[in-house]
Amino acid sequence: MRQRIGFCTTLDGVRIAYALSGQGSPLLRVGGWLSHAEHDWHSPVWQPWLRELTRHHSLARFDIRGSGLSDHTAAEQGLEAWVRDLEAVADSLGWRQFSLLGLCQGGPIALRYAQRHPERVSRLVLYNSYPNGAFSHGASDRKKAEAEALSRLIEVGWGRSSGAFRELFARLLSPRKHVEQIEWWDELQRITASPQNAQRLWRGFHEIDVRDALQHIRCPTLVAHVEGDAMVPFELGRILAAQILGARFLPLAGDTHILQPDDPGWRPFFGELRRFLADGPIAAGPTFDALTRRERVVLDSVARGQSNAEIAVALSVAVKTVRNHTSNIAGKLGATSRAQLIVLARQAGFGDD
Numbered sequence: 001m002r003q004r005i006g007f008c009t010t011l012d013g014v015r016i017a018y019a020l021s022g023q024g025s026p027l028l029r030v031g032g033w034l035s036h037a038e039h040d041w042h043s044p045v046w047q048p049w050l051r052e053l054t055r056h057h058s059l060a061r062f063d064i065r066g067s068g069l070s071d072h073t074a075a076e077q078g079l080e081a082w083v084r085d086l087e088a089v090a091d092s093l094g095w096r097q098f099s100l101l102g103l104c105q106g107g108p109i110a111l112r113y114a115q116r117h118p119e120r121v122s123r124l125v126l127y128n129s130y131p132n133g134a135f136s137h138g139a140s141d142r143k144k145a146e147a148e149a150l151s152r153l154i155e156v157g158w159g160r161s162s163g164a165f166r167e168l169f170a171r172l173l174s175p176r177k178h179v180e181q182i183e184w185w186d187e188l189q190r191i192t193a194s195p196q197n198a199q200r201l202w203r204g205f206h207e208i209d210v211r212d213a214l215q216h217i218r219c220p221t222l223v224a225h226v227e228g229d230a231m232v233p234f235e236l237g238r239i240l241a242a243q244i245l246g247a248r249f250l251p252l253a254g255d256t257h258i259l260q261p262d263d264p265g266w267r268p269f270f271g272e273l274r275r276f277l278a279d280g281p282i283a284a285g286p287t288f289d290a291l292t293r294r295e296r297v298v299l300d301s302v303a304r305g306q307s308n309a310e311i312a313v314a315l316s317v318a319v320k321t322v323r324n325h326t327s328n329i330a331g332k333l334g335a336t337s338r339a340q341l342i343v344l345a346r347q348a349g350f351g352d353d
Contacts, residue, residue, distance in 0.1 A: 002021065002336060003019045003020065003021035003037075003041055004019065004020050004021070004330065004331070004336050005017060005018070005019050005020075005037055005038060005069070006018055006019075006020065006092065006327050006328060006330070006331040007069075007324070007327070007328075008088045008089055008091070008092035008328065008331075009088060010065075010081075010084045010085055010087070010088040011084055011087075011088070012074075012076065012081070012084060014065045014070070014071045014074045014081075014084075014085070014088075015070060015071040016062055016063065016064075016065065016070045016071070016085050016088055016089060017037050017062060017063050017068060017069030017070045018037065018060055018061065018062035018063075018089045018092070018093075018331070019037040019038075019041070019060070019061055019062070020058065020059070020060050020093070020331060020334070020336075021050065021054050021058075021059050022053070022054025022055070022057050022058050022059045023054075023057075023058055024054075024055075024056045024057045024058055025056065025057055025058070025098075025099065025277070026057065026058050026060070026093070026095045026097075026098035026099065027053060027057040027058065027059050027060070027098060027099045027100075027101060027277065028059075028060045028061075028086075028089070028090060028093070028095070028098050028099070028100050028101070029053065029059060029060065029061040029101045029102075029103065029106070030061075030062075030086060030100065030101065030102045030103065030106030030107075030109050030110045030113075031061060031062075031063075031064070031103050031104075031106050032103050032104035032105035032106050032205075033067075033104070033105055033198075033201055033202065033205060034067070034185075034188050034189070034192050034193075035061070035062075035063050035064070035067060035068050035192065036063060036067070036068040036069065036188060036191060036192045037061065037062065037063050037068055037069050038068075038069060039068075039187075039188060039191060039192070040061075043184055043188075044180050044184055045184055045185070045258055045260070046258075048260060048261050049258070052270050052273075053101075056274070056277075056278075057099075057277070058334055060089065060093055062085065062086075062089045063192075064082050064085050064109075064201075065077065065081060065082070065085055066193060066197040066200065066201055067192050067193045067197065067201065068192050068193075070085075072193070072194065072197060077200045077201065077204045078204050078207065079108065079109065079112060079204070079207075079208050079209075079210070082109045082204075083109055083112050083113055083116070086109055086110070086113050087113065087117075090113075090117075090120065091290070092328060092331055092332065093331055093332060094290030094291075094331070094332030094333065095120075096120065097119070097120055097121070097122050098120065098121070098122060099121070099122055099123035099124070099125065099277050100113065100114060100121050100123070100124050100125070101125045101127065102124070102125065102126050102127070102129055103127050103128065103129070103258075104127070104128050104129055104130075104231065104232060104257070105129075105205040105208070106129070107126040107127070107128075107129025107130065107240070108129065108130070108131065108132075108208045108210040110124060110126065111124070111126070111131075111210045111213050111214070111217065112210055112213055114213075114217055114219060115210075115213040115216045115217060118218055118219065121219050122219060122220075123219060123220050123221075123222075123276065123277055124217065124219050124220070124221040124222070125221075125222045125223075125224070125273065125276065125277075126221065126222070126223045126224070126237075126240055127224050127225070127269075128224070128225055128226055128229050128231065128232050128237065128257060129223070129225075129232065129236070129237065129240060130208075130232050130233075130236035130237070130239075130240070131209070131210055131211045131214060131236065131239060131240055131243070132208060132209040132210070132211055133147070133205055133206030133207055133208045133209070134146065134147035134206040135147060135203065135206040135207045136206070136207060136208065136209040137209065147202075147203075147206045150202065151199055151202055151203055154195065154198050154199045154202055155195060155199050158189060158193075158194075158195035158198045158199070211243075214240070214243040214244050215243065215244075215245070217244045217245065217247075218245065220246070220276070221241075221244050221246070221247040221248070222247070222248045222250060222272065222273070222276045223237055223240045223241035223244070223247050223248065223249050223250065224237070224249075224250040224252055224269055224272070224273075225237025225238070225249075225250070225251060225252065226252045226253075226254050226255065226256060226257065226259065226265055227251055227252060227253060227254065227255075227265075228254060228255030229255065229256075229257050230255065230257065231257045232257075234251070237249070248272075248276070250268070250269065250272050252264075252265030252268060252269050253265045253268075254266075288333070288348055290332045291329060291332060294325065295325055295328065295329050295332075296350075297315070298311060298315075298322060298325045298326060298329065299329050299341075299345050299350050300345075300350045300351055301314065302326060302329075302338070302341060302342060302345060302350075302351075303342055303345035303346050303350040303351025304351045305342070305351075308322040308323050308326065326338070326341070329341065
């Protein structure tokens with residue numbers, strides 16, 4: 001299994017990194033607080049998920065602003081900014097319609113996107129997610145106090161080589177799991193976000209409130225929640241399912257935030273997920289309509305067998321610019337190599353005299 005990493009730019013000029021892997025019907029995953037497109041690929045936590053999700057799907061995932069390989073200097077954070085990140089990735093991929101999987105904090109982002117772009121979302125899956133955070137209107141004082149306490153711990157303990165915070169946070173995500181997984185969560189803290197960004201993201205996720213969107217979701221929706229999840233209370237998943245028209249609710253046995261193959265909820269979740277997504281659209285083919293005019297010119301030259309350097313000279317641009325165009329084109333067409341890109345382009349009539 002291989003992946004390709006690409007970049008796109010949001011409407012407010014933020015550079016977002018995304019990764020594409022697998023083959024089949026399109027599935028776009030919206031992750032939560034901690035992600036790193038390259039580091040996650042080798043993760044003992046995420047590898048089982050990636051194997052399952054790419055078994056029958058072209059899987060795209062991305063790092064939201066302030067984390068992973070995406071822009072760490074973005075001035076704006078918050079739900080509206082994160083929806084723009086998702087919009088930029090979806091547009092860059094060129095998929096006309098796709099299934100959307102929102103994990104934890106990614107769930108509200110996916111919900112808001114599905115509300116605004118119903119024509120593009122064929123299926124919606126929400127895993128260990130919630131409609132509103134601890135800093136939103138109506139949240140309990142106890143939840144606010146807990147979120148504030150963890151926010152303070154992030155400020156003083158994030159990314160340190162030792163300390164109680166690392167152990168506390170890793171155990172919330174992977175209770176009773178192998179040392180290898182705990183160490184990986186520790187490493188992810190250090191490389192994915194600065195203490196300042198980590199705290200901004202944490203607070204922003206708890207300010208989320210998409211309760212107004214729930215009644216407007218019309219696509220088939222699956223809500224899955226681990227009964228003993230220590231990060232997001234089980235009751236919030238039940239609330240999501242109850243307020244989305246026709247949503248299926250899937251309770252999962254266990255206490256691990258990110259399920260693993262030895263957890264009791266693993267097989268029920270992925271079994272139901274496969275059945276749910278199998279009712280979605282047929283795998284999307286190359287979408288050449290998504291290419292810009294300049295991308296079409298570059299693709300025509302690629303189809304003729306010209307190198308990036310030759311194209312750069314012909315267009316009077318930098319080689320790096322051509323390389324970026326080629327990467328974006330490959331992402332939109334689902335090509336994983338230049339050779340595959342040339343084949344797809346020639347089949348569509350590019351490169352002909």
